[in-house]
Amino acid sequence: MQPASKQAREKLKAAMVRLAGGDRDALEEVYRATSAKLFGICYRILGDEKEAEDALQDVYLTLWRRADRYDADRASPISWLATFARNRAIDRLRTGKVRRGAVPEDEAAPIADETPLADTMMIDAEREARVHTCLETLDETPRGAIRTAFFEGRTYAELAERMDVPLGTMKSWIRRGLAKLKTCMEAGE
Amino acid sequence: MTSDETLAAEYALGLLEGEDLLAARAREVRDPAFAEEVARWQERLAPLADAIHPRMPREEVWQRIEAELASDDGSADVVSLRRSLRRWQWAGGLSAAAAVALAFLALPQLTGPGEPAPDIATAPGSDAPLLAANMPIEGTPLSLDFTYLPEKDSLLVGAVGLTADGVHDHEIWFVPEEGDLVSLGIVTPGKVVAHTVPEDVARALENGSQLVLTREPLGGKPEGVDAGPVVAEARFTTI
Numbered sequence: 001m002q003p004a005s006k007q008a009r010e011k012l013k014a015a016m017v018r019l020a021g022g023d024r025d026a027l028e029e030v031y032r033a034t035s036a037k038l039f040g041i042c043y044r045i046l047g048d049e050k051e052a053e054d055a056l057q058d059v060y061l062t063l064w065r066r067a068d069r070y071d072a073d074r075a076s077p078i079s080w081l082a083t084f085a086r087n088r089a090i091d092r093l094r095t096g097k098v099r100r101g102a103v104p105e106d107e108a109a110p111i112a113d114e115t116p117l118a119d120t121m122m123i124d125a126e127r128e129a130r131v132h133t134c135l136e137t138l139d140e141t142p143r144g145a146i147r148t149a150f151f152e153g154r155t156y157a158e159l160a161e162r163m164d165v166p167l168g169t170m171k172s173w174i175r176r177g178l179a180k181l182k183t184c185m186e187a188g189e
Numbered sequence: 190m191t192s193d194e195t196l197a198a199e200y201a202l203g204l205l206e207g208e209d210l211l212a213a214r215a216r217e218v219r220d221p222a223f224a225e226e227v228a229r230w231q232e233r234l235a236p237l238a239d240a241i242h243p244r245m246p247r248e249e250v251w252q253r254i255e256a257e258l259a260s261d262d263g264s265a266d267v268v269s270l271r272r273s274l275r276r277w278q279w280a281g282g283l284s285a286a287a288a289v290a291l292a293f294l295a296l297p298q299l300t301g302p303g304e305p306a307p308d309i310a311t312a313p314g315s316d317a318p319l320l321a322a323n324m325p326i327e328g329t330p331l332s333l334d335f336t337y338l339p340e341k342d343s344l345l346v347g348a349v350g351l352t353a354d355g356v357h358d359h360e361i362w363f364v365p366e367e368g369d370l371v372s373l374g375i376v377t378p379g380k381v382v383a384h385t386v387p388e389d390v391a392r393a394l395e396n397g398s399q400l401v402l403t404r405e406p407l408g409g410k411p412e413g414v415d416a417g418p419v420v421a422e423a424r425f426t427t428i
Contacts, residue, residue: 024258031251036243039250044241053250058350058379060254065349065381074228079235086238090203091330091350094210129236146202150237155206156199178198179190185233 008033012077016070019063027064034078035060038085045089045153055089062088090153134184142177145170194226201230214330260380320394324402324423326351333376335361335400335423342391344373344384351378359420360409363390364399370416375409376402396427 012033018026038059043052063084070080135143145159154162160170190198199205200213216223320337334347346361361384362370374384386394402421403410410416 027254027258028251031254035251036245037241039246040241040244041238043244052244053246056246056250057253057257061257061379062349064258075232079232079238082238083231083235087203088350094206094330129239131233131236135237147237149202149204150234151241153203156204157206159204174199174204175190175195178195178202181233182190182194182198 009076009078013072016077017072020070024064027060030063030077030081031060034081037078038081041082041085042089044151045086046092047152051092052089055085055092058092059085059088086153093153094155130185130188131181134181134188137184138177138180142173142180145174146177146181149174193223197223197226198230201227201234210330211327257380318396318427320396320398320425321428322400322423322425324400324421326402326421333402333421333423334381335425337386337394337425338383339391339394341383342386342388344386345381346374346376346384347381348376348378349381351376353378356407358405358407358409360403360405360416362401362403362416363394364401365390365393370401372410373400375405394425396425398425399423400425 012030015026015029015033019030035056039052039056042055042059043049046052046055063081070077074080135146138146141163145163148154148159148162156170156174157167159174160167163170165173196213196216200210200217205213217227218224319339320335322335324333324335326332331350333351334345334349336345336347337343338345344361359376361373361376363373364370371387371390373386373390400423401419404417404420405411406417
C-alpha cells in the first residue's frame with residue numbers, strides 16, 4: 001500500500017480547519033483533494049452516475065454548512081470524509097428517493113479482491129487497516145454479508161432476500177460475525 | 190456484545206431501516222455513550238472504503254456546488270450563525286472542561302476572514318431572545334432547523350438534506366394561543382432560507398411556541414381550502 005504522504009494529510013487537515021472557519025477557498029481545496037475518492041464511494045453505494053453526483057453535491061454542501069463536526073484530534077480527515085459520504089449516500093437509499101441502479105459487474109469486481117488500492121494517494125498510512133485482516137477470520141457467509149452491507153449499503157432484509165434465507169437467520173449470521181470482528185479488532189486496538 | 194454494542198455496529202454498517210433506523214438515530218443524538226460506540230464502529234470499518242475505486246466527478250458538480258453557495262441567502266451570516274448555534278448546542282452537552290476547550294478551539298472561527306461573525310450569545314441591541322426549534326421529519330432521518338432572529342424579524346429555516354418530491358410542498362405554520370394558524374411560508378428543500386415573520390407573530394413568539402408543518406399541493410395551501418395533514422411539529426426553546 002502506498003500511503004498518503006504525511007504532508008498531504010496535514011495539508012488536508014489544515015484545509016478542514018480553515019473550512020470550519022468559513023473559508024470558502026478551503027472548501028474547494030478539500031473538494032479537489034477528496035472528491036474522486038468520495039464520488040467513488042457514492043457511486044459504489046448508489047450505482048448510478050446521476051444519483052452519485054447529487055449525493056456528492058450534498059456531501060460537500062453539508063460539509064460546508066456543518067464543518068464544525070469534524071474533530072481533527074480524533075480522526076484522519078479522509079477516513080472521516082469517507083464515512084460521512086457513505087452515510088449520506090446510504091441516507092439517500094433509505095429515504096426512498098433513490099431507486100438503486102446496478103453497478104456493472106466489471107466495475108464491482110475489484111471489491112471482491114479485497115485489495116486496498118495501491119494507487120490511492122489518500123490512503124492513510126498511520127491507520128492500521130486491521131479490519132481487512134479481521135474480516136478474513138470470519139466464515140465466508142457472514143464475511144460476504146458484511147462486505148455487501150458495507151459496499152452496497154444493503155439492509156438486513158435485502159441481504160436475507162438476496163441469499164434466500166429468513167431474516168432472523170441473516171441477523172444472527174451478521175451479529176455473530178460483527179461480534180467476532182470486534183474481538184479481533186480490539187486485540188489490535 | 191451487549192445489545193447496545195450490536196445495535197451500534199448494525200447502525201454504523203447501515204443494516205437498519207424503518208423504525209429501527211429512526212430509533213438508532215434518536216439514540217445517537219440523545220445518548221453520548223451510544224454515539225461513541227457508533228463512532229468507534231465507523232472508525233473500525235472506515236478502512237474498507239480504501240478498496241473502492243476513486244472516480245472523477247464531472248467538473249459540473251463543483252460548478253453546481255459553487256452556484257449553491259452563491260445562492261445561499263446571506264450565506265456568511267447564516268453559516269457562521271448556524272455554527273455558533275451548533276457550538277452552543279454542543280457545549281450544552283459537555284462538561285465544563287470540555288466546553289472551555291471547545292470555546293478555545295472555536296475562537297478562530299469567530300474571527301475568520303471577511304465580515305466578523307455575529308456573537309449571538311450576547312446579541313446586543315435587543316431584549317428579545319433568540320429562539321430555536323428542531324423539527325424531525327417522521328419516516329426519515331432528517332429534520333428542519335428553525336432559528337428566529339428577533340432583530341431582523343426573520344426566521345431561518347434550514348432544510349439541508351431534504352429534497353423535493355415534485356408533487357408536494359410543505360408549509361410552515363405558527364400556532365397562536367388562540368385563533369387561526371399563521372403561515373410562515375413554504376420550506377425550500379436543501380437550503381437555509383430566511384423567512385419574514387409577520388409582526389403579530391413576532392410579538393407572540395416565545396419559549397414553547399409551537400410550529401407545525403403541513404403537506405400541501407405545490408405552491409402551498411390554496412385559498413379557501415383546508416390545510417393539508419400535519420406531518421411534523423416542533424416547539425421553540427430560548428437559547
